[in-house]
Amino acid sequence: MTNTWIIAATGAGIAQIAESAGEDANLLVVGGGDLARNLRSAKVARLVHVPCETLPELTAARTASFLAEEGADTILAADLPAERALATAAAAKIGAVWISGAVAWDAQTRTVKRSVAGLSVETIATQGPVACVLPVSEVPAGGEAQTETLCLSASDSVRVTEDKPVSAQIVDVSKAQRVIGVGRGIARKEDLEMIYALADAIGAKVGATRPVAEGYGWFDSYIGLTGQQLTADLYFAVGISGQIHHMGGVRRAKVIVAVNEDPQAPIFAESDYGIIGDLYEIIPAVKSAL
Numbered sequence: 001m002t003n004t005w006i007i008a009a010t011g012a013g014i015a016q017i018a019e020s021a022g023e024d025a026n027l028l029v030v031g032g033g034d035l036a037r038n039l040r041s042a043k044v045a046r047l048v049h050v051p052c053e054t055l056p057e058l059t060a061a062r063t064a065s066f067l068a069e070e071g072a073d074t075i076l077a078a079d080l081p082a083e084r085a086l087a088t089a090a091a092a093k094i095g096a097v098w099i100s101g102a103v104a105w106d107a108q109t110r111t112v113k114r115s116v117a118g119l120s121v122e123t124i125a126t127q128g129p130v131a132c133v134l135p136v137s138e139v140p141a142g143g144e145a146q147t148e149t150l151c152l153s154a155s156d157s158v159r160v161t162e163d164k165p166v167s168a169q170i171v172d173v174s175k176a177q178r179v180i181g182v183g184r185g186i187a188r189k190e191d192l193e194m195i196y197a198l199a200d201a202i203g204a205k206v207g208a209t210r211p212v213a214e215g216y217g218w219f220d221s222y223i224g225l226t227g228q229q230l231t232a233d234l235y236f237a238v239g240i241s242g243q244i245h246h247m248g249g250v251r252r253a254k255v256i257v258a259v260n261e262d263p264q265a266p267i268f269a270e271s272d273y274g275i276i277g278d279l280y281e282i283i284p285a286v287k288s289a290l
């Protein structure tokens, strides 16, 4: 019998985790009352709320001790900054093996799937205490966990003195109904003009793959497993190869359309519609056909 705890410090991120953790898993919520109320719909056995109006990370030592006292042997959390901090502290406290790069957890077999540089997916069998963070998803509906409140004092060694957005230009594509994603198939930054023209025509927001955002610096954020995750009705992927890290952020899009000149591009295997060809011919043609 395992003793699984999911740690949540934001609203996002526990749907797939709660699903894969099993119905006897417990949920530790570190945050405000609204967060605990929102997460009551999660399908878990027990929900313990640690009220916290400051940085959730400041409770890390205390929440780790609580989980150790509870006999936790499996720690799961969404791959988000506060959750990572709380999960790593708990893992260290209970002596759990930390599995990095995890993309899925199976409670039945106690196996972790993890991505290896986007080239393969390993299955790791675990024994004994284990901890990992998993890709972000939404909160599931259906359960009705009773909330227990646990008052733990937070460390006062650090405090937030300012909260300033890094960039006013970050485009939130996670809630957009239509999204065009651009990859390294776009040769020059100025070529994005034709992408924005198409986006205007179909009412879409424009996002990018990680190399286009972080490598070329053309975007302030990117789509993918470690970036923004789409819930769009339509995802139009342009010049994107379709590596696992990117596709992890787009799988929840209802319809995926891919444009790529390489018929062997992995993205075609996960697309509803594929257009093989040069995007410099196809994008203007699609735009003028509208």
Ligand SMILES: Cc1cc2nc3c(=O)[nH]c(=O)nc-3n(C[C@H](O)[C@H](O)[C@H](O)COP(=O)(O)OP(=O)(O)OC[C@H]3O[C@@H](n4cnc5c(N)ncnc54)[C@H](O)[C@@H]3O)c2cc1C
Pocket: 117, 118, 182, 183, 184, 185, 186, 208, 209, 210, 211, 212, 222, 223, 224, 225, 226, 227, 238, 239, 240, 241, 242, 243, 244, 245, 246, 249, 259, 260, 261, 262, 265, 277, 278, 279, 280
């Ligand atoms: C730990 C880790 C986390 C990562 N997280 C993410 C993530 O969250 N999001 C993410 O996006 N990536 C992520 N990556 C990177 C990811 O593995 C891929 O390298 C990346 O997604 C590839 O981006 P791309 O498709 O733009 O580029 P490429 O793989 O280079 O693909 C470009 C594609 O464009 C096509 N093409 C070229 N010219 C044309 C043309 N004229 N017309 C049509 N098609 C053309 C090519 O055939 C090719 O398929 C991560 C990597 C690591 C190691």
